[in-house]
Amino acid sequence: MPFPRKQTRKKRRQFSLHVKLPAQYVRAKFLVIYELDGAQKGVNYLSRYYRVVRLKLFLDGRRVPRKCCGVYFGNRAYFTRAGLKRRVVLHELYHHLVEAKGLEMSVRIEEKEANAFAREFLKVRPL
Numbered sequence: 001m002p003f004p005r006k007q008t009r010k011k012r013r014q015f016s017l018h019v020k021l022p023a024q025y026v027r028a029k030f031l032v033i034y035e036l037d038g039a040q041k042g043v044n045y046l047s048r049y050y051r052v053v054r055l056k057l058f059l060d061g062r063r064v065p066r067k068c069c070g071v072y073f074g075n076r077a078y079f080t081r082a083g084l085k086r087r088v089v090l091h092e093l094y095h096h097l098v099e100a101k102g103l104e105m106s107v108r109i110e111e112k113e114a115n116a117f118a119r120e121f122l123k124v125r126p127l
């Protein structure tokens, strides 16, 4: 009896986002602006790129729910001191893009996509 050939498990790298990831050079430029001019300037750059109203960042941990690093509502993102890092900023920016572009999706999908957006965004070669 022929033994079934073991299926090699394909890594699921494929994903689709409702908001497209910017090109490599835009991502690299964001990282440079972020390092040199700070998080707000970096987010301004991406807001212009996506042609949406500017997302305003606030360092205010009292607004952030317990066990969270950041939270988004109404064109504003709030961060704890520990939460103000690129991955979290990009995650909250994704929520902003979804809202600004009027996209409809479930909370679960949006959270998943926000995480994927931040993760894939940061896979970038330096300029």
Ligand SMILES: [Zn+2]
Binding pocket: 091, 095, 111, 114
């Ligand atoms: Zn989120």
